Amino acid sequence: MKFSHSLQFNAVPEWLSRYIAYSQLKRLIYSLQKEKLYQSSSSDPEQVPLQQSYTRKFIEALDREVVKIDHFYVQQERNILAAFHELRDDMAEYQAESSLHDAASGRSSASGASIRRAMSYSDDDDVPEEVVSSRMGNSVGDILPVVSRNTYYTGIDPFLENMINLKKRLVAEYTQLCELKSFIELNQxxxxxxxxxxxxxxxxxxxxxxxxxxPSKAHVFEPETMSALETAITDTIVMYAKLLGSGGDSSQQDVINFQEAERELSLHLREHVVWERNTVWKDMMNLERKAQNVKTEKKLKRKASAKFMDDEALPSPSPEELPQATLTDALHFTPAHYLKLLLRSTGLLRFLFITLFFLILLFFSPIDDVLQKNCFAILVYASLLWATETIPLFVTSLIVPLLIVVLPVLKDGDGVAMSPPQASQYILSTMWSSVIMLxxxxxTLAAALSKYxxxxxxxxxxxxxxGTNPKTILLTxxxxxxxxxxxxxxxxxxxLCYSIIQPLLRTxxxxxxxxxSLIMGIALASNVGGMASPIASPQNIISIGMMDPQPSWAQWFIVALPLCGMCVLAIWLLLLVTFPVEKNLKILQLHPIKDPFTVEQWFVTLCTVGTIVLWCLANQLSGVFGxxxxxxxxxxxxxxxxxxxxxxxxxNFMWTIVVLAMGGTxxxxxxSSSGLLSAIATIIKEQVEDKPIFVIVLIFGIxxxxxxxxxxxxxxxxxxVPLMSEIGSNLPDGDHSRLLIMMAAFLCSCAMGxxxxGFPNVTAISMIDEVGDRYLTVGNFITRxxxxxxxxxxxxxxxxYGLMKVIGY
Known part of the structure; x- marks a missing residue:
């Protein structure tokens, strides 16, 4: 959690404006950083501020914060310690009265235990109004409803009532002293x-x-201040321990009472902090809800202005209320309301039209074979749902095996349609494969490299x-x-890359x-990087699963790395031409993370390197690992x-991608099993079989x-990829399936218009500057x-193509 968020979350809500203005000081640093960057290049030495001037401005801002914090702390300390001293005097008076009361009443240890039980009090009960102490200018009652326990003392004697009141005041005083201590620590x-x-x-x-x-500038940061607070907190625990039921006068019993008192007070403090944090969280959520309500009200007003329902239908529930409506409300909807709701649900309409088209293909299809006809309908249905994202992609992937089993699609080794039990066993066994494990x-490696x-x-x-050369920085x-x-x-x-360049973007x-150009360059290079290794993108893993035999990592690198290097260099030149670097542009020098590598980081690095080496030697180790x-x-x-x-x-793994890969498999x-792939490949092969493989690559590439x-x-x-596999394996001049599959995987990664x-482009278009404006537009993506x-x-x-032919594809 960032410290600015931690500060807001851990601060006493009423004191929030009295803490260090951390976010404002951060903005001042960014401003001074930018000012230094541009003024340091001035040709006139007199115009160049000295390093001390930036430091002086920052120290002045820090000193203002110190004065603000110290002034507030001194006021709070005066009030809270005054209440503490008063409470200590009342406690001494109570102890004197206690000795007299015990002697007069001859109270037994058993009755003492019953008093302890009577003094247990709860959050749900009222607090005596006479129990008052200062806290931030407010009464202790502001705290007590939160920290108090169950109190039923109707008819109780005044001595016992005084004991209960003292315990409540001690709880409140302990909470206030701990808040003062936390105030000092958070600001430090x-x-x-x-x-x-x-x-x-x-x-x-x-x-x-x-x-x-x-310490020399402010009382709040003097070591004696913290020491005095800790002493007061300890004294409070000691006083609370003395109010606990006695079990003897031994020093051992005193220690036990002290530990019990500390535990109870800590529990009260925890309950108070949790309640306050919940309040802060609720306030933040309420602000968010108010913003959302404003947007919703505007949207509903626009809808109301365009309504076409007559006034007689208005008593029925509104269509916008359907998700929250009860069954009784829904039954009162008129057909016109349902029609209106349907017309406004574009996603539902799209899903219904695609499903209707799927049903038409099931009964009216150019394919005669029943299994192939069903498979073709499923293929078109899934492709349309995936392409339009009418429903989540992984949901479509789960629909695929359902339809494959329910409709006769699969054939066994004899060419006979599988029964549902056979089909379900087969199709579920294919969903978990070597591709999914890869x-x-x-x-796993990505999570470890990022986490550490x-x-x-x-x-x-x-x-x-x-360095600070814009062209070099972009390429790097x-x-x-x-x-x-x-x-x-x-x-x-x-x-990851955008988080690293944030300091640079701010200047x-x-x-x-x-x-x-920087944001666009990272996005386009990440797309190109999707073909750099077998685990760089899901499409690579899917493609490897379709290749027989699978390529080794060395074979993949022989083709991918030169391609990636040339693509990145060419795109870099394209960005330099289309995004000319401004004159007099000054770039902030990025600093490396100087912390030494920890044992954990070395462990993750060695594990990653070792796994990659094993992957590279997978073919040679097939006798061991398969x-x-x-x-x-x-x-x-x-x-x-x-x-x-x-x-x-x-x-936190991207399980949607895993399920998506399962659906594709x-x-x-x-x-393949239904024979549809072979039939389609045969048709396409007849059109391209007389053409050289290079021409086929050009055509399918586009x-x-x-x-x-x-x-x-x-x-x-x-x-x-499945289509490329089938076409490539049946070409007249040999099996070129691996070449076409690898080419298809690379081209899928490089589609970035x-x-x-692709994910990198979505991330790039979402990048915004400090005032909330997007860095890039749709036009920037289309033109580059x-x-x-x-x-x-x-x-x-x-x-x-040439490199693939070199390695024998």
Missing amino acids: TGFSKICKKFDKSLGTNLKAEYLSSL LLGGF NVAKVISTHILSSA NMAVALFVSMWVSNVAAPV LPKRSSFAK EMGIISIIPIVVLFGSGMLSSGDFN TLGKAV VILTMATFVSHTVAAMII LPTS GIPASLIAYIFIVTVG
Whole structure:
């Protein structure tokens, strides 16, 4: 959690404005950083502010915060300690009265125990109004309803009532003293963190000097202040312990009473803090709901102005209320209301039309074979649902095996339609395969590299060596995005890279073309990085599963790495031409993370390197591990078994992608088993069999690139790759299925012409500056993404084709 959020969450709500203004000081640092960057290049030495001037401005802001904090603390300390001293005097008076009361009443230990039980009080009861103490200018009653326990003392004697009141006052006083202590600690942490950020951003060494001067500047930060608070807290616990039932006068019993008192007071404090945090959380949620309600009211007003229902139908519930309506309300809906609701639900209409088309294909199809006809209908149905994203992609993937089993689609070895039990056993067995294990292995390594900042540490060291030349920085960031995509996937790579360049983006002028090129470059390089390694993207893993025999990592790298390097260099030149660098643009020097590698980071690094080496040697080790998916179990067992990754990390895997891959696998098995794939491939083969394989690559390359631009890369691979496999294996001049499959996987990754073409583009279009404006527009993607896609296409069908032929594809 960021400290600004931690401060807001842990602060006493009524004191929130009295803490260090951490967010404002951060903005001041960014402003000084930007000012220093641009003024340091001035040709006139007199115009260049000295380093001390930036430090002086920041120290002045810090000193204002110190004065504000100290002034508030002194007031609170005066009131709370005054109440503490008064309470201590009342406690001494009570102890004197207690001795007299015990002697007069001859109270037994048993009755003492009953008094202890009577003094247990609850949150649900009222607090005596005469129990008053100051807290931030408010009564103790502000705290007591939260920290008090059950109190039923009608008719109780005044002595026992006084004891109960003292316990409640001690609980309140303990809470206030702990809040004062927390106030000091949070502010000390705030000053430490903000000074560290200033030193890191402006290259100074202010932190140690300023923090050492704080005790001399303010009473709140004097060591004696904290010591006095801790003494008061201890005295409060001791007084509370004396009010607990006596079990003897021994020192051992005193220790037991002290421990019990500390436990009870800590419990009360915890309940109070939890209640206050819940209140803060509810306030934040209420503000969010108010913002949402404003948007909803405007939307409903627009809908009301365009209504076409007459006034006589208005007594019925509104269609907008249907999701929250009861069954009785829904029964009062008129047919016109249901029609209106249907017309407004574009997603539902789209789903109904696609489903209707699916049913038509089941009964009216150009294919005569029943199994192939059913499979063709399922193929079209799933493709349309995936392409339009009418329902979530993974839901469509789960519909596929359901329809495959319910409708006769699969054939057994004798060409006879499988029964539902046979079909279900077969199709479920195909859903968990070596491809899925490879995907989970990649997710595991990505989670470990991200969780322990290994990828970020390596990336910052590379970027810090790029200097301040804009062209070099752009190319270096693209190279880092490519490298991270190879190992952490091209889904997480842009998120990591954008977090690293945030300090740089903050110092750039508004509407800077370099900011656009930087964000665009990372997105396009991450897309290209999707073909860099077998685990870089889901489409690669799907394609590897369709290749027989599967390529080794070395074979993949021989083709992919040169392609990636050439594509990134060409796209870099394209961005330099289309986003000219502004004159006099000054770039912030990025600093590496200087913390040394920990044992945990070394462990994750060695585990990652070891797994990659085993993957690269998968063909040579097939006699030991069999398929590559079995090797993927090793990092899963090592990282989760050692506790480096938790069940929470496992739950955070992109399971939607896993299910999506399963759906694609089952659909591929279905179209193959039914004979549909062979029939389609035969038709296409008749059209292209007289053409050279290079011409076939050119033709299918354009088709694949276009399709992957408009649908997700993974979905395009699931639809196209099985077809490429079947066509390539039946060409007259030999089996070229692996060549066409690898080409299809590469082209799916390099389709990047729209903001929705792949995860990196979606992340890039979502990037906003400090005032909430987007860095990129749809036009930026179309004018740079489409040329970038064509550049990648040219390299893949030429250089890539040649390299594939070299390795024997």
